[in-house]
Amino acid sequence: MIHASMPELETRARLSRGTSSPAIYEMVDRAISMRGIQEGVLVDVGCGGGQLWRHLGAKFTKYIGVDAVLYDDLPREIEFHYHDFDSGRVPLPNAVGDIVVAVETVEHLENPRAFFRELRRLTRPGGWLIVTTPNQLSLLSMITLVFKKRFNAFQDVHYPAHLSALLEIDLQRMAAECGLRDVNIEYSCTGRIVLSSRHYPEFVTKMFPRLCSDNLLVIGRRPG
Secondary structure, three states, rough: OHHHHHHHHHHHHHHOOOOOOOHHHHHHHHHHOOOOOOOOOOEEEEEOHHHHHHHHHHHOOEEEEEEEOOOOOOOOOOEEEOOOOOOOOOOOOOOOOEEEOOOOOHHHHHOOHHHHHHHHEEEEEEEEEEEEOOOOOOOOHHHHHHHHOOOOHOOOHHHOOOOOOHHHHHHHHHHHOOOOOEEEEEEEOOOOOOOOOOEEHHHHHHHHHHHHHEEEEEEEEOOO
């Protein structure tokens, strides 16, 4: 289904096909499970086709999805809202989510800091916020930067879908600017080997998670 008022936005948004790799959803699931987060309201900001719901939906009493595109396969269990994330305020009330998650969304936006502030607004006091994005400090990404002058996930083929390449320190600073506590960076522990279509063995990614992970997340808690 296409929202007629946003044709250019939706064309760009659909470049991601509304999904990410299973390793990213598993990374989010691990972060949530490690902290015993369950029940309540989950707000999936940039929900795409609802793949995160398929991993986490059963853990929460209510699941809200927000995106610029309503994909035909979006599960009916998701309460869906349209929004252009570069246009300002998400059409949801303050402090609506016990956990607010943005999977592979921030790199698509013109103003990541404004996006972080909006995610914080949606998070209830004491609730958690999670943002995932490509890992610019992986070995693959850094070698690609040296030889191609662009991070691996920000090649010409990724433009204009991918706009903002963020480092770990950027995510940590934005989390701090939003007043989040218990902030941590965690990794997908899945990454492609340089000059190969193969991925690192699990024992290698666990030894060197930053260098061997294609994606990472930042997680933090809004003060209660």
